[in-house]
Amino acid sequence: MPMRVDHGDVLLMSCAGLQSQDIEEDVMPHGSGLSRGDKRRNGRLARLRALVPxxxxxxxxDLADEKQALVVTDHDSRVLARKRVRAKAWRLDSALEWARNVARRHGFADVTVGCEPTGHRWRVLDQLAAGLGMPLVCVQPLLVGRARESEDYTRDKTDDKDAVLIARLVGDLRCYVLERAEETWARLRHLGARREGLVAEATANVQQLRDLLECAWPAVLGCAAKPFESNSWCAALTVVLDRCHGRPERLARMGLARFLQAVNREVARWGGRQVWRLTDQAGVTAQRTGALERASFVLADWHATKRRLSEVEARMVEVLDHLELTDLVTSIPGLSTVGAAAILAETGDLARFDSPRAVVKHAGLCPRENSSGTKEGRARIARRGRPGLRLAAWRAVWGAQANNPVLTARFHHLTAREENPLTTGQAHAALAAALLRWLHVIITQRVPWNEQIASGRTDLSAAA
Known part of the structure; x- marks a missing residue:
């Protein structure tokens, strides 16, 4: 749309050798002049201003273990009062009352509490503030660190200074609204954290066991195409390591029949049905006794970890059943219930996000633009937000891609197109972002996954 100019503007343009038709202004669609990002930012600022009136x-x-630094300021970060409290976070109710009295003496109606999300203490403070009717917001520690350096161009740090910086950032609305999870969603978050730890522990056990066997008994790893996924292989290895005491040649005394009987008894613990045989004993002889003895300990740890992991995953599925989300998430071909539960454990209730893009941004999978003027730099994913959510979506995509026609076609298009083809890793990141958008739609709108809509062949509003 051409920009309107008056006679003075025409005179200035004539002096500059310009014509009025040479000047145009960019106006966003729908006539509002605001982009979608502008509207969301304005809405977020309005919600924050309601909490920081x-x-x-x-x-x-500035929260700590037993020593808390408090400061009451106005919106220009002028300090009204300071206080140091030696108490746990659970004992700060009297300090909050003190801050309210200070604020009222200076003509304010009440106080807004601001803190960093350090450990669990901010949750304690949030519950205390809610009980007293005080709004509470959080400030990212990264912003506090950068504000500390911009204060006097040094890295001087004290708890009292940090408290002032936190208050200043809150006054500038450089803060965010807390996620107050309902009890069921909070339980899923804790189960997801437990599962993540067990997955890391099981992976470490497998890597350590592989290293020990490659050194002391490499032939054992060649007895199955995927040995650590074979229940009979794991059962037979357990029998060998438990009875040989680091010397596999001692098993010859058992005889084949007794050995197979022992493996059959053990294989049930691993969930298998078939037996497995081994005769080769090549390896580093000097390391064999100690390495195989240590491998037996690692194998037992791995088995126990897998058992605990299965129990946690079963409880996560129970939570999804309680939330009545199991049928919705499993409507996505290739996405397992456990994979969906791991993602939702990181996101929390998806209804708190106003759009699918907000979920992708929360995971750090949104593209990070790099342009200035006519220069177009290389775009990368932001890698901000929750790394655990990004990892959960990434793992889910690896399992879903082969069984989901839309993901398969999308991956082929992104990696095989002639213009700007993506690498395998970049394509998987794009698929992970798509999976998060799907989950947001089907959970918030309570509709099953639709291949036509997911592939873009049918509009969601038209389908509704």
Whole structure:
């Protein structure tokens, strides 16, 4: 749309050798002049301003274990009062009352509490503030660190200074609204954290066991195409390591029949049905006794970890059943219930996100633009937000891609197109972002996955 100019503007343009038709302004669609990002940012600022109103003073708290630094400021970060409290976070109710009294003495209606999300203490403070009717917001520690350097161009750090910086950032609305999870969603978050730890532990056990066997008994790894996925292989190895005491040649005394009987008894513990045989004993002789003895310990740890992992995953599925989400998430071909539960354990209730893109941004999978003027730099994913969510979506995509026609076609298109083809890793990141968008739609709108809509052949509003 051409920009309107008056006679003075025409005179100035004539002096500059320009014509009015040479000047145009970019106006966003729908006539509002605001982009979708502008509207969402304005909405977020409005929600924050409701929590940090001008009539409230600001209480900045630098939380620690037993020593808390508190400062009450106005919106220009002028300090109204300071206080140090030697108490646990659970004992800060009297300190919050003190801050309220200070604020009212200076003509404010109440206080807004601001803190860093350090450990579990911010949750404790949130519950105390909610009980007293005080709004609470959090400030990212990264912003506090950068504000500390911009304060006087040094890295001087004290708890009292950090409390002032927290209050200043809250006054500038450089804060965010807390996620207050309902009890069921909070349980899923804790189960997901437990599962993540067990997955890492099981992976470490497999890597350590592989290293020990490659050194002391390499032939044992060649007895199955995927030995650590074979229940009979694991059962037979357990029998060998438990009875040989680091010397596999001792098993010859058992005889084949007794050995197979022992393996058959053990294979049930691993969930297998078939037996497995081994005769080769090549390896580093000097390392064999100690390495195989240690491998037996690692194998037992791995088996116990797998058992605990199965129990946690079963409980996560129970939570999805309780939330009535199992049928919805499993409507996506290739996505397992456990994979969906791991993602939702990181996101929490998806209804708190106003759009699918917000979920992708929360995972750090959104593209990070790199352009200035006419220069177009290389775009990469942001890698901000929750790394655990990014990892859970990445793992889910690896399992879903082969069984989901839309993901398969999308991966082929992204990696085989003639213009700007993506690498395998970049394509998997794009698929992970697509999976998060699907989950947001089907859970918030309570509709099953639709291949036509997911592939873009049918519009969601038209389908509804």
């Amino acid at each position: 001008p009539q409230n003073a600001i209480l900045g708290i």
